Amino acid sequence: MIQLFANPNYNFIGRRKWAYLLSAITLLIGLASLAVQGLRYDIDFTGGTLVQVRFEQPASVDRIRAALTRVGLGDSVIQEFGDPREFIIRLPLKRGASSNEVGQRIQNVLGADASVGKFEIRRVEFVGPQVGRELQLQAIYAVLAGLAGILFYIAARFDLKGGVAAVAAVFHDVVVCLGALSLTHREFSLPVLAALLTIIGFSVNDTIVAYDRLRENRGKLTQRGRFFALQMNDAVNQTLSRTVLTSLTVFFSTAILLVFGGKVLQDFAFVLFIGVITGTYSTIYVAGALVVDWTLSVEGRVRRSPGSRGSTGSTVASPPRKKASVKP
Amino acid sequence: MPRNLWLRVGLVVAVILLSLWYLYPPRKTINLGLDLQGGIHLVLGVEIEKALATQTDRLGADFKDALERKGIGVTRVAREGDTAFAVQLASPQSWNDAQTVTGEFPSLERRSEDQAAGRLVLALRPSEVARLRDEFVRQAVETIRNRVDQFGVAEPTITRQGDNRILIQLPGLQDPERAKALIGRTALLEFKLVDDRTPVEAAVAGQMPEGSELLYQRRVDKSTKTEQKIPMVIQKRSLLTGAELTRAEVSADPNATGNWQVAIEFSPEGARRFGEVTEQNVGKQLAIILDGNVYSAPRINERIPGGRAVITGQFTVEEARDLAIVLRAGALPAPVQILEERTVGPSLGADSIRQGMIAILASAVLVFVFMLIYYRLSGLIADVALGLNLLILLAAMAAFGATLTLPGIAGIALTIGMAVDTNILIFERIREELRVGKTVRGAIEAGFSRAFRTIIDTHVTVLVTAAILYNFGTGPVKGFAVSLFVGLTASLFTAVFFTRLLFDLIYMGRRRAEAVSI
Numbered sequence A: 001m002i003q004l005f006a007n008p009n010y011n012f013i014g015r016r017k018w019a020y021l022l023s024a025i026t027l028l029i030g031l032a033s034l035a036v037q038g039l040r041y042d043i044d045f046t047g048g049t050l051v052q053v054r055f056e057q058p059a060s061v062d063r064i065r066a067a068l069t070r071v072g073l074g075d076s077v078i079q080e081f082g083d084p085r086e087f088i089i090r091l092p093l094k095r096g097a098s099s100n101e102v103g104q105r106i107q108n109v110l111g112a113d114a115s116v117g118k119f120e121i122r123r124v125e126f127v128g129p130q131v132g133r134e135l136q137l138q139a140i141y142a143v144l145a146g147l148a149g150i151l152f153y154i155a156a157r158f159d160l161k162g163g164v165a166a167v168a169a170v171f172h173d174v175v176v177c178l179g180a181l182s183l184t185h186r187e188f189s190l191p192v193l194a195a196l197l198t199i200i201g202f203s204v205n206d207t208i209v210a211y212d213r214l215r216e217n218r219g220k221l222t223q224r225g226r227f228f229a230l231q232m233n234d235a236v237n238q239t240l241s242r243t244v245l246t247s248l249t250v251f252f253s254t255a256i257l258l259v260f261g262g263k264v265l266q267d268f269a270f271v272l273f274i275g276v277i278t279g280t281y282s283t284i285y286v287a288g289a290l291v292v293d294w295t296l297s298v299e300g301r302v303r304r305s306p307g308s309r310g311s312t313g314s315t316v317a318s319p320p321r322k323k324a325s326v327k328p
Numbered sequence B: 001m002p003r004n005l006w007l008r009v010g011l012v013v014a015v016i017l018l019s020l021w022y023l024y025p026p027r028k029t030i031n032l033g034l035d036l037q038g039g040i041h042l043v044l045g046v047e048i049e050k051a052l053a054t055q056t057d058r059l060g061a062d063f064k065d066a067l068e069r070k071g072i073g074v075t076r077v078a079r080e081g082d083t084a085f086a087v088q089l090a091s092p093q094s095w096n097d098a099q100t101v102t103g104e105f106p107s108l109e110r111r112s113e114d115q116a117a118g119r120l121v122l123a124l125r126p127s128e129v130a131r132l133r134d135e136f137v138r139q140a141v142e143t144i145r146n147r148v149d150q151f152g153v154a155e156p157t158i159t160r161q162g163d164n165r166i167l168i169q170l171p172g173l174q175d176p177e178r179a180k181a182l183i184g185r186t187a188l189l190e191f192k193l194v195d196d197r198t199p200v201e202a203a204v205a206g207q208m209p210e211g212s213e214l215l216y217q218r219r220v221d222k223s224t225k226t227e228q229k230i231p232m233v234i235q236k237r238s239l240l241t242g243a244e245l246t247r248a249e250v251s252a253d254p255n256a257t258g259n260w261q262v263a264i265e266f267s268p269e270g271a272r273r274f275g276e277v278t279e280q281n282v283g284k285q286l287a288i289i290l291d292g293n294v295y296s297a298p299r300i301n302e303r304i305p306g307g308r309a310v311i312t313g314q315f316t317v318e319e320a321r322d323l324a325i326v327l328r329a330g331a332l333p334a335p336v337q338i339l340e341e342r343t344v345g346p347s348l349g350a351d352s353i354r355q356g357m358i359a360i361l362a363s364a365v366l367v368f369v370f371m372l373i374y375y376r377l378s379g380l381i382a383d384v385a386l387g388l389n390l391l392i393l394l395a396a397m398a399a400f401g402a403t404l405t406l407p408g409i410a411g412i413a414l415t416i417g418m419a420v421d422t423n424i425l426i427f428e429r430i431r432e433e434l435r436v437g438k439t440v441r442g443a444i445e446a447g448f449s450r451a452f453r454t455i456i457d458t459h460v461t462v463l464v465t466a467a468i469l470y471n472f473g474t475g476p477v478k479g480f481a482v483s484l485f486v487g488l489t490a491s492l493f494t495a496v497f498f499t500r501l502l503f504d505l506i507y508m509g510r511r512r513a514e515a516v517s518i
Helices: A013-036 A061-069 A099-112 A129-157 A160-183 A190-219 A228-238 A240-260 A263-304 B003-023 B048-069 B092-102 B126-151 B176-184 B200-204 B268-280 B317-329 B346-400 B406-435 B440-472 B475-508
Strands: A048-055 A077-080 A086-091 A119-127 B039-046 B074-080 B084-089 B108-114 B119-124 B157-161 B165-171 B189-193 B212-220 B227-235 B245-252 B260-266 B286-290 B293-296 B308-315 B336-344
Touching: A013 A160, A013 A228, A013 A263, A048 A099, A061 A077, A061 A086, A061 A099, A099 A119, A099 B176, A119 A129, A119 B346, A129 A160, A129 A190, A129 B336, A129 B440, A160 A190, A160 A263, A190 A228, A190 A240, A190 A263, A190 B406, A190 B440, A190 B475, A228 A240, A228 A263, A240 A263, A240 B346, A240 B406, A263 B346, A263 B406, B003 B346, B003 B475, B039 B126, B039 B176, B048 B074, B048 B084, B048 B092, B048 B119, B048 B126, B084 B092, B092 B119, B119 B126, B126 B157, B126 B165, B126 B176, B126 B317, B176 B317, B176 B336, B189 B227, B200 B212, B200 B227, B227 B286, B245 B317, B260 B268, B260 B317, B286 B308, B293 B308, B308 B317, B336 B346, B346 B406, B346 B475, B406 B440, B406 B475, B440 B475
Parallel strands: B212 B293
Antiparallel strands: A048 A086, A048 A119, A077 A086, A119 B336, B039 B165, B039 B336, B074 B084, B084 B119, B108 B119, B157 B165, B189 B286, B212 B227, B245 B260, B260 B308, B286 B293
């Protein structure tokens, strides 16, 4: 029998201060990159025109730009797309110019320019200003609705602290993914949004597995009277092999998408790739650790306040039938 | 074997047979999205306001006619906003007579009036505006459907979206530019008189009499390929429109070789009006105007009976054919604007399918091998369950008529990863129970039942996100949500129910199962 971890007992939660530091640094880098470089939005959100062209002979960005400049489209963003013969040309929205005209103009100018050789227009996308704005709003709504749905579900199944901590973990993952997008100059497009929402689901998945185990353990007589932090650590350790195995399979699936999925899916796969890593990490060190510290601080307050009847330490657990006596 | 085991086997066999039935033959049953098979996706916005304004103009002109028929002088009728017009009577004395005329127009209501000045403002009733708005969009959908049908596209989708939008999907199209031109054209054909009393030079300089406007005729010199725009002064009043057309056919232009023309024929009513118009205006020039461009302006030599006319304009045979199509299908009630367009060439779609399939296969093989090595016989069981999951996923998509898109393929690859998670959860739990010394049967029992609660929780949360994705997303994102949703639902059946059944068949049948291969 192959086993990754036989009875693992790592001190995850005990080292959470270091993890907080790591999270803080990662989040700062991500946020700094978002603030300085910003996020490049795809035409899905900004509106504009995208034309994908495949030439018979390898072409160069400079030559295409030279051709486009002659018809006043020199401000286009031109990118090689996975292959020196394939290019993507992006144009910002121009007032009064419909997709029809811009696409046609690109086709005409490239057709008239003998230096670029024969070519084929493989894809044309046009998003008008109205639709772009709507998609932007929809993207924000989708992420918020996703977070709200998760918060409610966890709050109902476990408790509010768990829900908030899980959402904090998810939020952490979203920021890390967006930061990675910004750092690598990738574009935020509709498929990337889909990937982000998937990561939200995936990250919560992991968190729930750990919470579930914690709840189960707290109901067991044997676990009574142990520190909450230790209980959380046990839960994380007990679910560790599952977490790592699952993360690895999803990780490999996305790695394959990243390598074989083609250029169109690349940014999508990239976000999943980053998200799987941060999602696994955040389960332990954001969702788990935050609940622990929150509970400890609440109990500290309860103990200090006069006349309190002791512990309120039920977190991420159905109120324990036999009250766990938790010390800070 | 206990009866309930037989029932479960029966259920699984039924699901497999049903899936196979839905999937046969595979090429026909799975709808490929436009990003995979190539085609054009358009969202058009109907400019309802413009159509309302036109409608209001028409009513204003009718109202003026009605007043004049009663001998009431009108100095001016001018539109105010999109749905109202102001009428200035020549003398306030005719106020009461004008009131009786208002009664003939039930779709109008009085917005304001000034009896002393002889001025009143009439507006379309709100109920009428709502009716017209709805009707314009419905008509536009109908007209576009007619055009697309005549153009000959297999399996087009043309549906109304929201208040004033039309979604058009044309799969496997070779010439998207031509299709766009055909669909987006208003194709309003009008016959108007040339204003021969106003010299063109004066009109260009800005001296335009009320009731006339400057329109252009485009002429292309075929040898130099330069375009010329010839200005013409045209009376605003439309004498006849394309609405009265019954036929439009392409024929060769006898006067210019290589050019094509469109011969049109009016309905009996249209033919009568055409006869009248030509009779009353012998000697004048009648301009044939399409979407605000003058195509020709022949001089009327005599009354034209029979209701036939010809539109010439340096057309190629394709242009003439498309024009005939739009004329037959009728004009759009309002201009349309392209809000969103996504065109994918067939070669890109084929590439995407190839890459997507490689990704799915590679990820499936990897997961299969991993599970087999790590969990041995149990891994094999999970692999069989995974295969069944893919089968059900594809069959469900075929059964619901869902569309497989490129992100949808990504969703399938991801489903593979997540479905296997369910089995890992169960297997790890069984191993754990074995470690604390449970018997094989007991460990399997406990492993499944303990993991089940967690599995439900994890599935629900991802299903929630998939549902949200479906509701908020557009085309490609929706495709991803669909395959994720279906795949996860199927995984509840395959990774829990089906795997458990195989475990039971293997281990529960024996009196004493000594070891479990996990």
